[in-house]
Amino acid sequence: IIKSTSGPAHTHASLANVEITRYGPRIVNRDTFTCEGAVDAHRLLRLIRNDVYKLACYHGWNALTEEECTISSDSKGRRKKYTVKVCYEATIARSPRCVSVHSPVDIEAAQGVDGVMTVLNRE
Structure with missing residues (x-):
């Protein structure tokens, strides 16, 4: 069983010196994956974050x-089938500079199950 959290909401360190000119709404994305063999939490988080960024x-x-x-x-x-629930939240914002951070905040803290993951389903 996996339970992992990034803790309280915070902004990526690479955006510390970036001017934010406007904040938009908060986006919440909840997905459920059925995986077999392993759980690559880093990959699942990147996938969901990328969807929100797009x-x-x-x-x-x-x-x-x-x-x-x-x-x-x-x-x-x-x-070794796993039902993995991932909830990712972020506030969207606008900056005069192009800001492209591809990793979720505190991705290192995400725990998984070692092995080769096959995603069987995504809801």
């Missing part, structure tokens, strides 16, 4: 601030 860019925003995430999972049976 949505923000589509609507004219170019930064994600006040990020936070939680990951939880349970295993089923001997075939």
